[in-house]
Amino acid sequence: MTDSPFDPTDGAKNCALVVEGEFAQSLQRETLGVRAGQRRTAEDEHSEALFLTSSYVFKDCADAASRFSGGSSGSVYSRYTNPTVRNFELRLAALEGADDCIATSSGMAATMSICLAHLKAGDHIVCSRDVFGSTVVLLDNFFVKFGVKVTYVGLTDLAGWAAAVTPETRLFFLETPSNPLNEIANIGALAELTRKHSIMLAVDNCLCTPALQQPLALGADMVVHSATKYLDGQGRCLGGAVVGRAEFVDPIRSLVRAGGPSMSPFNAWVFLKGLETLSLRMNAHSASALHIARWLGEQAWVEKVFYAGLENHPGHAIAKQQQSAFGGVLSFRVRGDKATAWRFIDATRLMSLTANLGDAKSTIVHPATTTHGRLSDAAKVSAGITDNLVRLSIGLEARSDLITDLERGAAAL
Numbered sequence: 001m002t003d004s005p006f007d008p009t010d011g012a013k014n015c016a017l018v019v020e021g022e023f024a025q026s027l028q029r030e031t032l033g034v035r036a037g038q039r040r041t042a043e044d045e046h047s048e049a050l051f052l053t054s055s056y057v058f059k060d061c062a063d064a065a066s067r068f069s070g071g072s073s074g075s076v077y078s079r080y081t082n083p084t085v086r087n088f089e090l091r092l093a094a095l096e097g098a099d100d101c102i103a104t105s106s107g108m109a110a111t112m113s114i115c116l117a118h119l120k121a122g123d124h125i126v127c128s129r130d131v132f133g134s135t136v137v138l139l140d141n142f143f144v145k146f147g148v149k150v151t152y153v154g155l156t157d158l159a160g161w162a163a164a165v166t167p168e169t170r171l172f173f174l175e176t177p178s179n180p181l182n183e184i185a186n187i188g189a190l191a192e193l194t195r196k197h198s199i200m201l202a203v204d205n206c207l208c209t210p211a212l213q214q215p216l217a218l219g220a221d222m223v224v225h226s227a228t229k230y231l232d233g234q235g236r237c238l239g240g241a242v243v244g245r246a247e248f249v250d251p252i253r254s255l256v257r258a259g260g261p262s263m264s265p266f267n268a269w270v271f272l273k274g275l276e277t278l279s280l281r282m283n284a285h286s287a288s289a290l291h292i293a294r295w296l297g298e299q300a301w302v303e304k305v306f307y308a309g310l311e312n313h314p315g316h317a318i319a320k321q322q323q324s325a326f327g328g329v330l331s332f333r334v335r336g337d338k339a340t341a342w343r344f345i346d347a348t349r350l351m352s353l354t355a356n357l358g359d360a361k362s363t364i365v366h367p368a369t370t371t372h373g374r375l376s377d378a379a380k381v382s383a384g385i386t387d388n389l390v391r392l393s394i395g396l397e398a399r400s401d402l403i404t405d406l407e408r409g410a411a412a413l
């Protein structure tokens with residue numbers, strides 16, 4: 001992470017690249033979220049500059065030729081490099097404890113880019129059954145056309161992951177905690193398995209973010225992000241990223257440069273601002289979600305609560321080892337059927353009925369008919385997506401107001 005065009009030793013502290021290298025390594029995660037990767041320009045701006053430009057000018061033809069050939073540093077075109085996007089990449093890499101990061105136009109673009117850059121016809125992926133629905137569509141409808149095979153296994157079924165490995169297996173792909181049931185994978189145990197078979201391990205860290213969990217430190221090779229969620233934190237922009245060692249990120253960077261699923265500089269600037277408050281927000285989301293999960297567990301109209309922060313959740317012990325808190329997403333089953341769950345959701349007033357999560361605004365959704373609506377009935381049953389399941393993404397509103405809203409829902413049952 002030392003490819004700055006600015007000289008940090010030029011003696012002008014406020015013009016220098018202030019947080020990189022050894023200095024960055026001495027800092028806590030909260031500080032890195034606010035400071036890492038910033039490159040001040042000659043304007044001495046305090047907040048990060050937004051380089052809203054698609055291309056860059058050259059001093060002369062020799063400079064243009066040299067930049068194009070990689071003989072000198074300096075930007076050429078924003079699909080290749082953009083200083084604001086690079087600032088975001090460096091900050092997220094610092095937070096995840098990674099060598100490098102490549103930003104993408106969405107979380108799905110990040111997943112697609114991993115597969116395009118690292119897989120070839122005949123390769124095999126083992127994927128958690130609980131991944132985001134678009135990942136299943138991407139693998140089953142598109143990558144299959146190019147001869148990439150997929151086996152789905154239960155997220156927590158370590159023996160199932162081991163049994164699914166074939167000589168062609170190149171990638172394990174999973175999300176932990178899973179959405180919406182908060183299942184927890186043992187990242188360290190899966191990393192041991194992938195190391196043994198020279199398989200890449202990619203972990204979607206969307207629900208925890210590096211503020212609560214660092215999969216690379218537990219042995220993962222790549223971390224995938226939908227920046228659209230908590231990295232933004234206020235529901236404004238689409239974006240994604242892949243973070244990891246250079247050997248994994250470099251091929252993806254080449255793919256993104258050539259193929260074009262690059263992050264918009266404007267979005268990168270919004271995500272940079274989001275990262276500044278990430279630790280604070282994740283701790284606040286987690287504290288409120290735990291409070292609400294416990295409250296839901298005491299309600300007679302609730303059949304079951306799914307939140308890894310609860311001691312009775314099967315993933316609680318592993319989550320406690322590999323996460324510093326449990327995040328803001330939880331789900332529960334109301335006593336009743338689909339109509340009951342719909343009545344409950346429709347009677348809430350404060351929580352937004354929307355598919356997104358990771359927002360300052362709490363959201364509520366009925367997974368069986370929205371986010372997981374495309375699954376067959378059998379697939380829903382095996383994924384635990386019952387008709388009476390309700391998912392909450394707990395935002396930053398007062399907990400008492402959120403509980404009053406849930407009571408509105410309960411009054412309609």
Ligand SMILES: Cc1ncc(COP(=O)(O)O)c(C=O)c1O
Pocket residue numbers: 106107108109132175179204206207225226227228229238239240
């Ligand atoms: C866990 C998870 N991963 C990936 C994605 C895809 O991200 P995006 O919508 O930014 O493409 C989502 C979207 O909801 C998600 O919830």
